[in-house]
Amino acid sequence: MVTTTRDLSRAPFLVAARGGRPDRLPVWFMRQAGRSLPEYRAIREGVPMLKACFDPEMLAEITIQPVRRHGVDAAVLFSDIVVPLYAAGVDLDIVPGTGPVVAAPVRSADAVAALPRLEAEQVRPVADGVRLLVERLGDTPLIGFAGAPFTLASYLIEGGPSRNHEHTKALMHGAPELWHALAGRLAETALTFLRVQIDAGVNAVQLFDSWAGALSEREYREFVLPHSTAVLSGLADAGVPRIHFGVGTGELLPAMREAGADVVGVDWRIPLDEAVRRLTAHGEAPPVVQGNLDPALLGAPWPVLEAEVRRVAAEGRAAAGHIFNLGHGVPPDTDPEVLTRVVELVHGLEV
Secondary structure (H helix, E strand, O other): OOOOOOOOOOOHHHHHHOOOOOOOOOEOOOOOOOOOOHHHHHHHOOOOHHHHHOOHHHHHHHHHHHHHHHOOOOEEOOOOOOHHHHHHOOOEEEEOOOEEEEOOOOOOHHHHHOOOOOOHHHHHHHHHHHHHHHHHOOOOOEEEEEEOHHHHHHHHHHOOOOOOOHHHHHHHHHOHHHHHHHHHHHHHHHHHHHHHHHHHOOOEEEEEEOOHHHOOHHHHHHHHHHHHHHHHHOOOOOOOOEEEEEOOOOOOHHHHHHOOOOEEEOOOOOOHHHHHHHHOOOOOOOOEEEEEEOHHHHHOOHHHHHHHHHHHHHHHOOOOEEEEEEOOOOOOOOOHHHHHHHHHHHHOOOO
């Protein structure tokens, strides 16, 4: 149970996420609690990623660091999309410089049947970390997250990160019943993990489908949409905004919105006003969008970066609401002072 009640009714991030008009344009950054911060590198020194994700004090401190340093409008839980798989008992590790690596790829009916189910108690340390954050974040909302079924399945099937997802697509098309069994199991895992975070006190959730951009719209609708819908619709009664984000998903945006998101995340490949046009092409009400500054531009000269920030904010006014963010995560070599300066700029722009 949540032990601390916070009045966040005027928090700009939550007002915008619900389609309202906030006092200022809200901003947070994906992967903001990460390798770009020296204080993060100091606390993580010698501590494996997965161990850090299950240490409530450490994950709470890492989560709050960018709020303390940058003044962003939301904290995002320090975790990883494979955390629920690891907690359930899948043999995997997060290898520095590579990413999640699975000991035994899942490519058969027996392997799918043997996948362990996630129980809420297995991610109790994450819930404990959320409760610490609820007590410490003051008037800053907390975003929880999980990996979407397709992206989790890709890691399991490929055995790790993949450029082209050959094994995943081969299984998807060659054994569709097996694919849907796997994706359905992973939808349950993601939903359980998000429910734990919500029950502990997060104020919004984001479903990351990092690799969905590798799919055609037809593939997405047939093989992915039903399972992402199961996760997002399963949270419809939770009372928190639901954000859906993927990389390279400009052609998939309408389908991703259909999955049940309140906010659609947009990467940097298409302008936000074009994303809004695509999302309303069939007469729907304008959506709330999140994004979409190209992360690479954080290393550009300030006049260039400032112009791009202003352009993104202007294009975002086409939506029912806009949460300023990057089009993907903060690069690890980013100067933290640049991020702070971007936050200050965004806060001074017209909503």
